[in-house]
Amino acid sequence: MYILMVRLKVKEDRIDDFITASIGDAEGSVMNEPGCRRFDIIQAADDPTSFAFCEVYNDEDAFKAHTTYPHFEKWQTTVGDMWEVEPEVSFCKPVYPRGDANWDSYREGIVDDPYFASSMHVIHSPKFVKEEDVDAFIESVTRDGVGSTHEEPGCLRFDVYQNVNDPTELYLYEVYANPDAFEYHKGTPHIKKWVEEVKDMYDTSRDGGGCVGRNIWPPDNWAWSSGKPGW
DSSP states (O other): EEEEEEEEEEEEGHHHHHHHHHHHHHHHHHHTTTTTTEEHHHHEEEOEEEEEEEEESSSSHHHEEEEEEEEHHHHHHTTTTTTEEEEEEEEEEEEETTTTTTOOOOOOTTOOOOSSSSSSSSEEEEEEEGGGGGGHHHHHHHHHHHHHHHTTEEEEEEEEEESSSOOTTEEEEEEEEHHHHHHHHSSSSHHHHHHHHHHHTTTTTOOOOOOEEEEEETTSOOOOOOOOOOO
């Protein structure tokens, strides 16, 4: 997989326009591009002008093809004057999960109804790790990811991505059924163990921020779980 983790901040008076344009691009990508597996749009709970994208493609060529489609070109033209700050993009590869993980967001027979929209609790967070601790951090966070997705009914995804250009940047992409499910997660034994194991591994000279909030797109009833089909 070739994954884009994108951070965006738009002008306050352009929020609705940005959401409309971005949903058009995301839906066009997932529904019309064979190499695009998901295109999630998240809006921060504490700052409605802050957004994040998680875009998953089969490979780098599929992403390059994405930039040639009409829906992307339309989005790029439409949002050009909406930025409060220039977007930041990290090009990543998955370190957890791998193999037969479910990367697809679309599933057959989806019901198109506004009732299903925007109740997920999503964390889109870059972590900067000391170079000498990268492997140990990945091992530890992988154990936490296994515990989260296998032992917590409310944890639908716990993905870990690594920046292909900067291996010390690790992204956590976590999806919970609702905010209460995340509060449950914070009290579990595996998260407490992980926090203790990695507390001295961070490069505190760098702060990438993060986005914690709700899903703007796709809706709640699309496939959010990273488990095998049927999980």
